[in-house]
Amino acid sequence: MIFDSHVHIDAENTEPFIKVCKEYQIGALINAESVCEYEAAQQVMQSQPTCFVSFGIHPWKSKKFCSEEKPLQTSERVAALENYYRHADAIGEIGMDSVWCDIDLMIQREVFTAQLDMAEALLKPIVLHTKGQEKEIAQILRNYSVKKLLHWYSCKEHLEEYLEQDCYFTVGPDFKRNQAVSSLIERVPLDRLLVETDGAMAVQWVLERKVYEQELPGILSGTIQAIATIKNRKASEVEQLLEENFYRFLQGNGNSR
Ligand SMILES: [Zn+2]
Numbered sequence: 001m002i003f004d005s006h007v008h009i010d011a012e013n014t015e016p017f018i019k020v021c022k023e024y025q026i027g028a029l030i031n032a033e034s035v036c037e038y039e040a041a042q043q044v045m046q047s048q049p050t051c052f053v054s055f056g057i058h059p060w061k062s063k064k065f066c067s068e069e070k071p072l073q074t075s076e077r078v079a080a081l082e083n084y085y086r087h088a089d090a091i092g093e094i095g096m097d098s099v100w101c102d103i104d105l106m107i108q109r110e111v112f113t114a115q116l117d118m119a120e121a122l123l124k125p126i127v128l129h130t131k132g133q134e135k136e137i138a139q140i141l142r143n144y145s146v147k148k149l150l151h152w153y154s155c156k157e158h159l160e161e162y163l164e165q166d167c168y169f170t171v172g173p174d175f176k177r178n179q180a181v182s183s184l185i186e187r188v189p190l191d192r193l194l195v196e197t198d199g200a201m202a203v204q205w206v207l208e209r210k211v212y213e214q215e216l217p218g219i220l221s222g223t224i225q226a227i228a229t230i231k232n233r234k235a236s237e238v239e240q241l242l243e244e245n246f247y248r249f250l251q252g253n254g255n256s257r
Pocket of ligand 1: 006008031093151198
C-alpha cells in the first residue's frame with residue numbers, strides 16, 4: 001500500500017479524500033493544525049483504518065496561537081491541548097520557518113520547543129517543518145530522543161546532521177523541478193525515505209494549476225517510481241519498503257496501534 005506520509009485535507013469536506021483512499025487503496029498521515037482539523041482527520045480514520053493523524057501548531061500559526069486572548073505562557077497553551085497531542089499518532093507539523101513567513105523567530109522557537117517537550121513527554125514521533133532554519137533545528141533536535149520525520153526537506157545543506165540522528169525524510173511532490181529534493185532521494189538511505197503530497201493545495205502550488213484529490217495517488221506513484229529508478233529497485237519493492245518505514249516511524253514510542 002502507498003502511504004501519503006504528510007497530507008493536509010479539506011476539513012470542511014472530507015468525502016473526496018475518503019473516496020480517493022478507498023478507491024486507490026491509499027493510507028495517510030493526515031496533518032491537523034487545529035481542533036477542527038483534528039476532528040476532520042478522525043472522521044477519515046473511522047472509515048479508513050490505514051489513515052493516521054499528526055497534530056501540532058504549524059510555525060506559520062505560532063503568532064496567532066500565542067496571542068489568543070487569555071494571558072497564558074506558551075507552555076500553558078500547549079499543555080491545554082495535551083489531550084489532542086496524546087491521542088494523535090504523531091506531533092506535527094511543528095518547526096520554524098524564516099523563508100515563507102516573517103513571524104519573529106523567538107515566538108516560533110518558543111512554540112516549537114514547547115511542542116517538542118510535549119512530544120518527548122508523551123513519546124510521540126514528530127513531523128518537522130524546517131524551511132530556512134535547517135541548521136538551528138538540527139541542533140535543537142539533538143536534545144530530543146523521539147523519532148523524527150523531516151517533511152518535504154528541500155535544503156541542500158545540513159542533511160548529514162539529520163541523517164546522524166536517524167531521521168526519516170519525505171520526498172515532496174516537486175522532485176522533478178527541485179534539485180534539492182531529487183538529490184535527497186540519492187543521499188537518504190532507502191530505510192529512511194517516505195513520500196508525501198502535502199495535500200492538493202500544495203501540489204497546486206507546484207504545478208501552478210487546479211489539482212483535485214483524485215490526482216494525489218498518481219503523484220505518489222510517480223515519486224515512488226523515481227525512487228525506484230534512482231535506487232535501482234522495482235517500484236513494487238520500494239512501495240513495500242516505504243510501507244515498512246511508515247509503520248516503523250509511527251510505532252514504538254508512545255503509539256500502540
Ligand atoms: Zn504541510
